[in-house]
Amino acid sequence: MDAETELHWHADPRPLSSMIRSIIAEDSREAENVNQLWLEVSLCERDFDGASRALAVMPVAGCHEDNIPFPLAWCEGIVAQMKGDKAAARSAFTRARKEAAKLVAEQADYPQGLCVLGMADAALGNKEDAIREGRRAVELLPPTKDAIVGAQLVQYLAFIYAWTGEKELALEQLAFAARIPGYLSYGELRLHPRWDPLRGDPGFDKVVASLVPK
Secondary structure, X not given: OHHHHHHHHHOOOHHXXXXXXXHHHHOHHHHHHOHHHHHHXXXXXXXXXXXXXXXXXXXXXXXXXXXXOOOHHXXXXXXXXXXXXXXHHHHHHHHHHHHHHHHHHHOOOOHHXXXXXXXXXXXXXXXXXXXXXXXXXXXXXXXXXXXXXXXXXXXXHHHHXXXXXXXXXXXXXXXXXXXXXXXXXXXXXXXXXXXXXXXXXXXXXXXXXXXXXX
16 A cells, blocks of 8 residues: 555655545545554544544454554553543553453463553553563564564564663664564654654664665
8 A cells, every 4th residue: 555655664644644534535434444544644643633533433352463452442542642631541551451461361371462461551650560571472472483473572562661761671672673674664663652752862763764765
């Protein structure tokens, strides 16, 4: 999809945003088929009205990334957090944590479940638990075992470190993820609010610069 490529490769969300608006204007029912892209591009544009509208048509299953099962409550927490609604964000992340904990209780060595649990704990300020869970997820499924999901788990470990104040560890993981061909998105690093804790850090700027399309 050219419009999606423009977002990820060139940090330009406008073509994707325009395309999604056109699709929905033509047939509002199509919103259900593009809800995850709609949420992503809305967050990258800091368009919280668009993000809220995307949430409204998102299924209960949530916003999965590859095989990582982020529940709907997680998506709600992200939008509330970016809006600055701390109470709503905490409530949503608490529900997301409960769902992730259930997954891990059913399968203790489930790396994707541990990743979601670690992210929820990081969002809730449970630093030690979050780091332990994120590290365990990467240990169970490193990129050498799965180049796609393993790379995602490394990226989310970087999130966990960033969100728990461990900037150096976050940048270390991010630099590692940037060396895995074709997965870490220049556009996401440039635009997505979830990387805001690292903005302004020279190490972060260096990683972003390394991903600029040649």
